[in-house]
Amino acid sequence: MDPSGQSAPANVGPGAVQRRLIYFGLIALFMVQTALTWTRSTEVPPGLGTLNETAQQGRQLFLDFNCTACHQFYGLGGHMGPDLTNVTRATGKGAAYARGIILHGTERMPMLGVTPEQADAIVAYLEAWASSGTYPVRGFNPTPYGTYLEMHNDDDQ
Ligand code: HEC
Numbered sequence: 001m002d003p004s005g006q007s008a009p010a011n012v013g014p015g016a017v018q019r020r021l022i023y024f025g026l027i028a029l030f031m032v033q034t035a036l037t038w039t040r041s042t043e044v045p046p047g048l049g050t051l052n053e054t055a056q057q058g059r060q061l062f063l064d065f066n067c068t069a070c071h072q073f074y075g076l077g078g079h080m081g082p083d084l085t086n087v088t089r090a091t092g093k094g095a096a097y098a099r100g101i102i103l104h105g106t107e108r109m110p111m112l113g114v115t116p117e118q119a120d121a122i123v124a125y126l127e128a129w130a131s132s133g134t135y136p137v138r139g140f141n142p143t144p145y146g147t148y149l150e151m152h153n154d155d156d157q
Helices: 016-039 053-064 095-104 116-130
Strands: none
Touching: 053 116, 095 116
16 A cells, blocks of 8 residues: 555556466466366266167167066166166076076066067166166165164175
């Protein structure tokens, strides 16, 4: 402040060059960070949102055979048959089990005329679902210590 009570403009006087350097330096850093953030893509693990070619065929077959009329993923779909989200990794089931039922049906599920190649593709599609998460959602019982009690008995269901 000078005696008249007015402060000197910020772009003159001692330290003005340094202030500008910091100012433009920060803008430059911001631009570099923005460029890095927006030009790098996010890595998605396989199975989570990305279907390989076989699984994509399986997805189309799943629609063509209208499996959705009776089955669900994550609880969404028809309810004549069970949820298929984790069937390829469920205890006592698995890929071969699913393939067998898809090919031959059961007493309750019709044999739909799926060929062995088509069954392989459908199983690849089911495996992609299985690697995307667990359904039903696991029990969650938190303790005051920040742990949760099911931690050591989480069986894959
Ligand atoms: C008309 C209804 C219906 C259609 C259509 C149908 N399913 Fe099923 N599915 C069932 C029923 C009901 C079961 C239970 C069978 C049993 O317990 O005997 C079943 C069982 C299964 C199982 C075993 C699930 C488990 O957890 O044990 C798989 C895998 C399966 N179906 C896949 C398929 C696929 C893939 C298609 C399409 C190509 C399909 N299903 C079409 C009714 C259907």
